[in-house]
Amino acid sequence: MDQDKINGADRRAFLQAGAIAAAAASGLTRSGEAHAQAQAITEPAQKSPEIPRRKLGKTGVEITMLDQGAVRGASLDRVLRFSFAAGVRTFDTAKIYGSEPNFKAWFEKSPEVRKQIFLVTKDSPRTPGQMLKMVDERLATLGTDYIDLFFVHGFGDHHSVDDAIKFIAGDEFKEVADKIRKSGKAKFLGFSSHNKNRAPIIQAAAEAGIVDAIMLQYTPWLEKDSALNKALDVCWKKNVGLISMKQIAGRGFGDQPKGNILDEVVRRVPTLAEKKLSPFQGLLHAIWTDERISSVCVSMRNTDQIRENTDAARRFEPLKTADIHQLRDAFIAQGQMMCADCDGRCAVAAGTKAELGDLTRYLTYHQHHGLRADARRQYAELSAEARDWSNADLAAAQEACPNKLDFAKLLPEVDRRLA
Numbered sequence: 001m002d003q004d005k006i007n008g009a010d011r012r013a014f015l016q017a018g019a020i021a022a023a024a025a026s027g028l029t030r031s032g033e034a035h036a037q038a039q040a041i042t043e044p045a046q047k048s049p050e051i052p053r054r055k056l057g058k059t060g061v062e063i064t065m066l067d068q069g070a071v072r073g074a075s076l077d078r079v080l081r082f083s084f085a086a087g088v089r090t091f092d093t094a095k096i097y098g099s100e101p102n103f104k105a106w107f108e109k110s111p112e113v114r115k116q117i118f119l120v121t122k123d124s125p126r127t128p129g130q131m132l133k134m135v136d137e138r139l140a141t142l143g144t145d146y147i148d149l150f151f152v153h154g155f156g157d158h159h160s161v162d163d164a165i166k167f168i169a170g171d172e173f174k175e176v177a178d179k180i181r182k183s184g185k186a187k188f189l190g191f192s193s194h195n196k197n198r199a200p201i202i203q204a205a206a207e208a209g210i211v212d213a214i215m216l217q218y219t220p221w222l223e224k225d226s227a228l229n230k231a232l233d234v235c236w237k238k239n240v241g242l243i244s245m246k247q248i249a250g251r252g253f254g255d256q257p258k259g260n261i262l263d264e265v266v267r268r269v270p271t272l273a274e275k276k277l278s279p280f281q282g283l284l285h286a287i288w289t290d291e292r293i294s295s296v297c298v299s300m301r302n303t304d305q306i307r308e309n310t311d312a313a314r315r316f317e318p319l320k321t322a323d324i325h326q327l328r329d330a331f332i333a334q335g336q337m338m339c340a341d342c343d344g345r346c347a348v349a350a351g352t353k354a355e356l357g358d359l360t361r362y363l364t365y366h367q368h369h370g371l372r373a374d375a376r377r378q379y380a381e382l383s384a385e386a387r388d389w390s391n392a393d394l395a396a397a398q399e400a401c402p403n404k405l406d407f408a409k410l411l412p413e414v415d416r417r418l419a
């Protein structure tokens with residue numbers, strides 16, 4: 001799209017459509033959606049065949065290509081059941097999401113479900129030894145006697161890179177992981193990470209070979225020579241399973257959609273119309289085109305998203321690189337706010353010590369992921385220097401960012417919402 005030709009109203013509408021598209025792939029919610037979602041979820045679910053599966057690395061377990069993220073929300077119980085009925089068999093929760101009790105209630109009412117799903121949960125140990133107690137706590141909260149995959153949550157956020165590597169590649173972690181696997185309380189172990197330093201951490205973890213799987217903030221247009229892409233190659237070689245999360249997030253500061261502007265995305269990416277894919281189905285296909293990724297974790301919030309995404313999984317065919325690049329350009333044009341492929345080059349270009357990628361990520365949590373308190377807490381934990389972008393060259397930061405984040409618009413919002 002030629003950005004210069006868009007008038008103000010059209011541009012706002014396009015950005016909002018982008019946020020809708022991104023919602024299906026990243027679990028966004030928008031103000032005003034709640035009523036429509038509640039209505040949609042009251043429809044009876046038709047039982048559908050399971051969606052396609054991929055092997056999750058060395059676990060040998062074939063998990064569904066779509067993974068229902070379970071961030072708490074008013075309709076979560078019905079969403080979980082709808083997702084199951086639509087064929088999803090991989091479910092992702094965490095202590096911090098507050099949604100584990102929803103699973104407990106589900107298993108109590110429908111005990112047959114537990115064995116049919118691959119259940120992932122997470123907690124945040126500072127040392128490997130803390131994991132033993134944490135696994136027990138998660139089991140009690142979930143109301144099950146085993147977890148399929150236990151992740152160290154947000155790995156890298158509370159450790160230096162060196163400490164994180166010592167943790168994940170060290171003897172203590174190996175001993176604890178072996179003990180937990182042997183106990184049967186968690187069959188497999190790994191970590192999730194969106195940290196800007198996740199590339200060296202993921203690479204070191206894959207080389208050490210202790211973890212079974214990793215869930216990472218991912219984008220289907222990773223630069224070929226980027227450290228993250230190379231780290232994923234090591235995972236693939238070492239048979240460490242990979243799950244994609246937080247693949248993209250759009251801007252949404254309350255504008256209402258005007259007109260069917262998703263047509264504009266379809267215009268920019270002709271393969272979408274040819275394959276009868278929506279923009280967000282195209283995004284899922286772009287991610288699955290990377291055979292290293294076993295599953296995509298999406299916090300689907302309503303039945304429309306579940307139907308659309310499960311349909312995408314059933315109709316998956318790899319996209320051509322040129323199509324993925326067109327999709328990338330279309331999504332970037334709609335104004336992302338999530339830092340999705342982050343080595344911190346924006347801050348270097350801007351000449352600041354402020355953590356520009358983290359700041360925009362926390363804003364995304366606040367605005368789109370329903371994690372307001374958590375976003376504020378993480379913002380508060382940053383040093384004053386990491387929060388102070390006042391002398392940053394924001395135009396240079398935007399220019400350097402592969403996702404062209406509009407820092408001049410986003411950072412004042414960070415201060416307004418999170419400070």
Ligand code: SF4
Nearest residue numbers: 339342344346357401
């Ligand atoms: S340049 Fe963009 S993608 Fe990279 S760290 Fe900064 S915000 Fe994130």
